[in-house]
Amino acid sequence: MSLPKRIIKETxxxxxxxAPGISATSHEDNxxxxxxxxxxxxxxxxxxxxxxxxxFLPEEYPMSPPKVRFxxxxxxxxxxxxxxxxxxxxxxxxxxxxxxxxxxLSIQALLSCPNPDDPLANDVAQHWKDNQDEAIETAxxxxxxxxxx
Numbered sequence: 361m362s363l364p365k366r367i368i369k370e371t372x373x374x375x376x377x378x379a380p381g382i383s384a385t386s387h388e389d390n391x392x393x394x395x396x397x398x399x400x401x402x403x404x405x406x407x408x409x410x411x412x413x414x415x416f417l418p419e420e421y422p423m424s425p426p427k428v429r430f431x432x433x434x435x436x437x438x439x440x441x442x443x444x445x446x447x448x449x450x451x452x453x454x455x456x457x458x459x460x461x462x463x464x465l466s467i468q469a470l471l472s473c474p475n476p477d478d479p480l481a482n483d484v485a486q487h488w489k490d491n492q493d494e495a496i497e498t499a500x501x502x503x504x505x506x507x508x509x
Contacts, residue, residue, distance in 0.1 A: 363391050367417060370460050382464045384415065392417040396428075396464060400507065401472040405499035406434070409507030413443075413467070415460065425454040426463055435495075435502040437476040437485035445470070446480035 371391065374384045381399035386392075396413040400406030412431040418424055428450060430443035438446040449458060449466055479485030488495040 366422060367392070374461060379461055379465055379468070382468060384460065384464060392421075394460070398464065398468050398471070400503060401468060404472045405496045406436075406471045406503050406507070409434075409503035410509045411471075411507050415463070417460075422456040422458075425450045425458075426460060428463060428467065433502060433506040435484060435499040436471070437474050437479045437481055437488050438470055440480045444480060446478060 371386055378384075381401065382396070384394045384396045386394050394415040394417075396415050398411045398413060400409035400411065409432075411434060414429055414431055416427045418427060428445055430439055430445065432443075433441075434443075440446075445467060447466060447470055449455075449463060474488060476485035476488035484495070487498070
């Protein structure tokens with residue numbers, strides 16, 4: 361399978377210069393499919409967690425965004441039970457100028473500051489709005505249960 365030069369360059373950069381707390385490795389049998397690991401950011405409810413994600417580059421990439429989802433269960437208002445992520449750059453704010461690295465850094469930033477005003481998991485967002493301290497405790501519990509290294 362021949363890959364566009366851009367994907368090869370991005371993959372090489374991810375391996376040569378990984379972003380702190382993030383690793384992304386492409387599958388040998390499908391170089392458009394990546395196993396991603398994101399460490400829960402410090403001072404977040406997800407601190408200490410290790411979250412597994414999958415990232416897939418569709419044929420239209422970079423004209424259309426990569427498909428990314430969490431494989432590790434997470435209690436977050438912008439990530440649903442299926443691991444889908446509500447992030448503007450994965451939808452209407454996508455630009456071909458963005459790269460895999462940018463997407464992964466944005467997801468890591470989303471872990472640092474959940475946005476219950478733009479939810480994907482409405483029940484979690486409501487919990488976050490009604491009792492933020494309790495929601496953060498639940499997020500910490502889920503991180504211990506599902507994302508411990």
